[in-house]
Amino acid sequence: MRIYVTGCAGILGYEILCRMHAEGHEVTGISRSALPEGAPALPHVQVSDALHPGWLAPGDEGATIVHCAGLSDARRRFDSIAALNREVTEPQTDFVEALLARGWRGHLVYLSTAAVYGDTEDLPIAETREPQPKGYYALHKLSVENALLFLAAQHGFRLTLLRLGNPYGTAMPGRERGVMRLLLDALATGAEFTVYGSGETSRDYLHMDDFTRAVSQVVTRDLPEQITRLNLGAGEGTTLNGLIARMEAATGRSLNLLSKPSDLEVKSSVLDITRVRQLLGWSPQVSLEEGLARMVSDYGL
Structure with missing residues (x-):
């Protein structure tokens, strides 16, 4: 099974790529930037735009894509919701639509955030809680989630949404x-x-070893439903x-x-x-x- 990890020059994508490679999977990292100096040799393709799926090899229409590329600065502000959508949300949905246009129908694992839940007194927070994002980053992640849910329902690809707490220990x-x-x-x-x-x-702080082990299991196991939402944290x-x-x-x-x-x-x-x-x-x-x-x-x- 071919696995791609987008955004592997960022912390989460890099850690996932390292884990999947160490476990012997057929994995390739995709990123716009080079891997950091001092990083081990890893299967990696540097591209001008990770959100342009020209890197998807022929015959990989059933590949698993762990999608980490995109907005990583949770504190970044935007002039408006329209600017947020134009600058960072629409390129994400365009990416998946371009994958679909190339015939891809595999498994998309999208790294979202627990910040989509917003503030609540009702702890711990289950996946069934209605999201109430408070910042632009959380709103962006939720908007992409909703677009992916629509596309997965329309086109039949497998979708796993991972709502991540606070990872540490890279x-x-x-x-x-x-x-x-x-x-x-x-x-x-x-x-x-x-x-x-x-x-x-x-x-909720989750060590990177536990985070990447969970992602590896999501990628390699057959989940019972086409669409799955999962919280990832220490609990x-x-x-x-x-x-x-x-x-x-x-x-x-x-x-x-x-x-x-x-x-x-x-x-x-x-x-x-x-x-x-x-x-x-x-x-x-x-x-x-x-x-x-x-x-x-x-x-x-």
Whole structure:
């Protein structure tokens, strides 16, 4: 079975490509940018536009495509919803329609986000919750989901939507980012780390090893339905204050903390992972303590 991973120069696509290659699958990464310096040799095709499916080889009309290419900056703002659609959403739907025009009818695995659910007091969040996106990134992901649902129903290809929590722990050279990297930088330099608001809202952190193992199982198993939505997370929440305490314990250092009030504090987000456990027999294996210890070791603290 041929597998393509689009956007493999980004963190998630790179990690998936590494996993699938290490497991011996017939996989090719597709990206506009080169893989980072220091990355291992991987089956990769660099193209001018990953959303132009000229890279789909003849005879691969039944291939699985793990689609990571697209908007990755969750903080990017747009002038309007029309601008969002024009600049990033329509190119995504055009891509899939172009695949279909080439005769492709395989399995599309789309990396979405738990941010589509928005704020809720009802935790953990199941896939059945009505999405209420609050930002442009989440709105974009939900819009693409809906377009893919329409196209899958019209054309009969298999579709799996993965709503991902907060992944961490990449092995991609020089690309770790997010709150954990910011904490490590502050611990290493002694710089101030600012906690906005109470620090008591929770996030669902999933180690990259567990994330890529889940994607591998989605790709290689026959799911019972043509269209599947799955939450991917640890299924438990950790507050920022709790994360700070764990990071200080892992490094043996203390942070120089600064607290500031915030009127924009986002509510907690913890995913219900019952469905992915049932369908795949998958569950997270890397505890937060172990994942942080690995990050601290890789960082050199």
